[in-house]
Amino acid sequence: MHTTAAPQSAPVRSRYSWRVVDIVVAAVLGVACGLIFWIWNSIGMVWFTAADALTPGLGGMATGVWFLGATIGALVIRKPGAALFVEVVAATVSALIGNVWGIETLYSGLVQGLGAELVFALLLYRSWGLGAAALAGAGAGLGAIVFEFFTGNIAKSVEFNLIYTGTVVASGVVLAGVLGWLLVRALAATGALSSFAAGREARREV
Amino acid sequence: MSAADRGEQAPRGFLHGLNPLVTLAAPLPAMVGMVVVRDLATPALVAVAAIALILIGARPAPRVAAAIVIGIPVAVLVLGFSFSLWADPAALTASPAIVHIGDWRYTQAAALIGLATGLRVGALVSLALILGTSTTAATLVHAAIQHLRLPYRVGYTALAAFRFVPRFAVELELIRSAHRVRGMAEGRGPIAWLRRGLSAVIPLLAGAIRHAERVALAMDSRGFGASDTRTERTIVPYRRRDTVFVIVVLATTIVLFAVGGAIPF
Numbered sequence: 001m002h003t004t005a006a007p008q009s010a011p012v013r014s015r016y017s018w019r020v021v022d023i024v025v026a027a028v029l030g031v032a033c034g035l036i037f038w039i040w041n042s043i044g045m046v047w048f049t050a051a052d053a054l055t056p057g058l059g060g061m062a063t064g065v066w067f068l069g070a071t072i073g074a075l076v077i078r079k080p081g082a083a084l085f086v087e088v089v090a091a092t093v094s095a096l097i098g099n100v101w102g103i104e105t106l107y108s109g110l111v112q113g114l115g116a117e118l119v120f121a122l123l124l125y126r127s128w129g130l131g132a133a134a135l136a137g138a139g140a141g142l143g144a145i146v147f148e149f150f151t152g153n154i155a156k157s158v159e160f161n162l163i164y165t166g167t168v169v170a171s172g173v174v175l176a177g178v179l180g181w182l183l184v185r186a187l188a189a190t191g192a193l194s195s196f197a198a199g200r201e202a203r204r205e206v
Numbered sequence: 207m208s209a210a211d212r213g214e215q216a217p218r219g220f221l222h223g224l225n226p227l228v229t230l231a232a233p234l235p236a237m238v239g240m241v242v243v244r245d246l247a248t249p250a251l252v253a254v255a256a257i258a259l260i261l262i263g264a265r266p267a268p269r270v271a272a273a274i275v276i277g278i279p280v281a282v283l284v285l286g287f288s289f290s291l292w293a294d295p296a297a298l299t300a301s302p303a304i305v306h307i308g309d310w311r312y313t314q315a316a317a318l319i320g321l322a323t324g325l326r327v328g329a330l331v332s333l334a335l336i337l338g339t340s341t342t343a344a345t346l347v348h349a350a351i352q353h354l355r356l357p358y359r360v361g362y363t364a365l366a367a368f369r370f371v372p373r374f375a376v377e378l379e380l381i382r383s384a385h386r387v388r389g390m391a392e393g394r395g396p397i398a399w400l401r402r403g404l405s406a407v408i409p410l411l412a413g414a415i416r417h418a419e420r421v422a423l424a425m426d427s428r429g430f431g432a433s434d435t436r437t438e439r440t441i442v443p444y445r446r447r448d449t450v451f452v453i454v455v456l457a458t459t460i461v462l463f464a465v466g467g468a469i470p471f
Binding site: 019023035186190 | 374422
């Protein structure tokens with residue numbers, strides 16, 4: 001079967017440049033996350049509406065799963081642009097399979113990916129731990145909030161927007177940040193990430 | 207995924223001969239317009255025009271055509287009804303109630319707002335299907351590489367990744383049967399279903415990444431990405447008829463919005 005002799009692409013250039021294996025794996029992660037989004041579109045929407053009926057704004061708690069692509073992508077690939085690329089591919093797949101938001105999903109993916117990407121950029125693309133993942137989840141949530149504020153929530157009350165911001169950021173931290181980090185750690189444990197820094201680090205710990 | 211993506215040989219209409227970027231771009235103004243309009247007539251006109259263009263220009267297989275002609279109106283009605291239940295009561299004008307249940311009233315205004323929203327979604331889907339029924343993802347990516355300066359390294363790998371979707375289904379079935387063989391698929395009901403789904407996520411992702419690595423290795427060994435440009439086997443040309451198509455679609459859009467705006471609904 002598959003041997004784990006780390007496939008090295010061409011001459012290794014800088015720490016920041018993408019190898020072919022990076023692009024292929026990022027695209028595949030994007031497709032997989034798109035499928036996760038698509039499944040979550042119905043479960044998450046039910047949760048969203050149920051919680052929103054309880055207290056308006058509480059629905060934000062369900063949104064974190066939709067930022068997973070950004071955190072997983074960055075934590076595995078560890079290159080500039082990975083969070084944005086994986087999140088956008090995932091949003092595209094989710095829109096292509098079909099959902100109630102249609103083409104708008106793309107814009108959401110773009111801003112959420114940008115939010116997470118900014119956090120990793122501010123950390124100079126050097127930190128890939130649990131803390132960085134949690135911060136990136138919050139960043140993706142903030143990106144989503146800014147976008148949704150100008151596309152509709154501006155008409156809603158201050159209380160709604162404050163509660164919504166709090167729940168979306170918290171959801172981003174837990175469901176995208178911590179859950180994404182756990183998923184990547186579990187993936188590294190299977191040995192599938194052996195050609196990435198994320199997988200090699202996990203191996204040293206054992 | 208369109209019928210053409212699955213390799214079915216559909217009869218080819220004139221839309222198939224156009225550059226896919228044109229069938230992507232020409233309906234865009236109408237799509238943006240759909241987000242803005244609030245009446246009933248404009249989205250209905252646009253949806254009918256888009257479906258007519260698909261039936262004449264793309265000539266989809268009978269089963270696909272039937273799904274479009276029957277499916278979209280049904281979806282509009284179902285969506286319209288569910289949207290009308292969610293309509294903001296504060297924004298509604300006073301209108302006679304159609305149904306009374308205790309304190310709750312289903313009013314005519316709510317039904318109309320719901321129907322308008324459903325029609326807009328139906329029109330958007332019909333407009334998107336102009337591209338979906340007349341080209342394949344591969345042709346679209348080739349066109350984007352040749353005309354939009356999409357980096358070919360990204361385009362080709364995205365195409366390769368897109369081919370993984372059917373593989374995901376096969377792999378999921380393998381993982382499921384492996385779990386069953388080991389007696390890990392016990393229990394019925396939604397919670398057991400969710401647990402089974404979650405326990406398949408990690409092996410599924412790990413399998414996908416392993417496959418992606420093998421694909422990347424194969425691409426590397428063939429020299430993929432070594433140089434900054436590459437030659438293309440399929441050329442997607444931009445011809446005069448593409449320009450004509452854009453002009454005709456834009457003119458039709460303007461006429462439909464003018465006529466739709468003039469009808470008082």
